[in-house]
Amino acid sequence: MVTSITSFGRSGLYDWMIQRVTAVVLLAFTVFMIGYMLLSPNLDYQQWKELFECTSMRVFTLMALLSMAAHAWIGMWSISTDYIKPTGIRFLFQSACGLLTFIYVVWGIQILWGV
Amino acid sequence: MLVSVYRYNPEIDDAPYMQDIHIDIPGGKDIMVLDLLQLLKDKDPTLGYRRSCREGVCGSDGMNMNGLNGLACITPLSDVVENDKLVLRPLPGLPVIRDLVVDMSQFYKQYEKIKPFLINDTPPPAIERLQSPEERAELDGLYECILCACCSTACPSFWWNPDKFIGPSGLLQAYRFLADSRDTATSERLADLDDPFSVFRCHGIMNCVNVCPKGLNPTKAIGKIRNMLISQAT
Numbered sequence: 001m002v003t004s005i006t007s008f009g010r011s012g013l014y015d016w017m018i019q020r021v022t023a024v025v026l027l028a029f030t031v032f033m034i035g036y037m038l039l040s041p042n043l044d045y046q047q048w049k050e051l052f053e054c055t056s057m058r059v060f061t062l063m064a065l066l067s068m069a070a071h072a073w074i075g076m077w078s079i080s081t082d083y084i085k086p087t088g089i090r091f092l093f094q095s096a097c098g099l100l101t102f103i104y105v106v107w108g109i110q111i112l113w114g115v
Numbered sequence: 116m117l118v119s120v121y122r123y124n125p126e127i128d129d130a131p132y133m134q135d136i137h138i139d140i141p142g143g144k145d146i147m148v149l150d151l152l153q154l155l156k157d158k159d160p161t162l163g164y165r166r167s168c169r170e171g172v173c174g175s176d177g178m179n180m181n182g183l184n185g186l187a188c189i190t191p192l193s194d195v196v197e198n199d200k201l202v203l204r205p206l207p208g209l210p211v212i213r214d215l216v217v218d219m220s221q222f223y224k225q226y227e228k229i230k231p232f233l234i235n236d237t238p239p240p241a242i243e244r245l246q247s248p249e250e251r252a253e254l255d256g257l258y259e260c261i262l263c264a265c266c267s268t269a270c271p272s273f274w275w276n277p278d279k280f281i282g283p284s285g286l287l288q289a290y291r292f293l294a295d296s297r298d299t300a301t302s303e304r305l306a307d308l309d310d311p312f313s314v315f316r317c318h319g320i321m322n323c324v325n326v327c328p329k330g331l332n333p334t335k336a337i338g339k340i341r342n343m344l345i346s347q348a349t
Contacts (some may be wrong), residue, residue, distance in 0.1 A: 001304070012311040013345065
């Protein structure tokens with residue numbers, strides 16, 4: 001048993017599961033967005049605004065946003081523990097990733113509910 | 116043919132270097148890499164490498180031949196030589212003691228972690244703990260591992276975290292005891308593996324399967340450990 005306190009859920013299995021589940025959410029969101037844009041060739045601002053005013057779309061987008069945050073954290077954490085050996089630099093890198101993720105989530109929510 | 120051998124004697128050399136040696140194979144036969152090493156040693160007795168059984172059973176002569184890990188004693192030249200050239204290096208990722216001899220302590224430490232022995236707290240029966248042929252068949256493809264370290268030293272996850280990631284060889288052995296019907300410590304064993312490093316640093320790139328000289332499949336065993344963890348935790 002290796003102790004790690006900076007991983008997403010502290011359990012390897014939990015991280016692994018979250019990584020897979022969030023990947024499915026992100027795939028669904030990506031496929032939906034590409035499909036939507038392909039099926040609406042004359043997409044204008046009004047239609048785009050109406051799409052994101054819909055509650056189900058907000059739920060879906062927020063879910064994708066949170067999924068991206070969790071997915072990115074687990075991935076970046078793995079990369080940092082693989083390649084950055086000095087603890088201080090690794091911790092700084094992880095802190096920067098965490099801060100950036102948090103900013104993106106708050107900013108994303110602001111955009112989503114600002115429509 | 117041209118053989119390029121990794122040489123390093125920490126008592127004499129400041130840094131490792133590659134030594135190029137031209138050698139003629141007697142009779143032009145397709146000999147094993149280990150036989151070639153003996154020819155090299157006849158020329159230069161200072162060359163160091165491990166070997167013992169010379170038939171792929173002891174796992175002593177694992178090394179990197181033209182970029183691929185394998186056992187020198189069961190690898191014919193025709194399998195690895197390209198353009199009449201062979202590059203011999205020690206197993207990657209482990210500290211070099213001398214020339215092709217590596218320090219396997221980290222590898223063995225990971226093996227020790229998975230408790231490679233049967234744990235059974237029930238009173239022993241008068242004769243022995245029996246298994247049905249089906250239960251015994253579960254161990255096929257697992258017990259054959261000879262701990263040569265070819266797989267673990269071909270694994271980037273093991274290169275980056277040899278102190279935390281068990282590695283393909285250790286995990287194959289971990290599953291060998293998880294799958295054993297006579298072992299009663301399954302849940303304790305699984306609990307020991309459920310951290311972000313021990314098992315989950317495996318990203319399934321299958322380098323281990325590619326190089327295993329015994330044709331075993333550690334990636335499959337790791338997948339089965341993961342499935343056991345999932346079914347226990349959901």
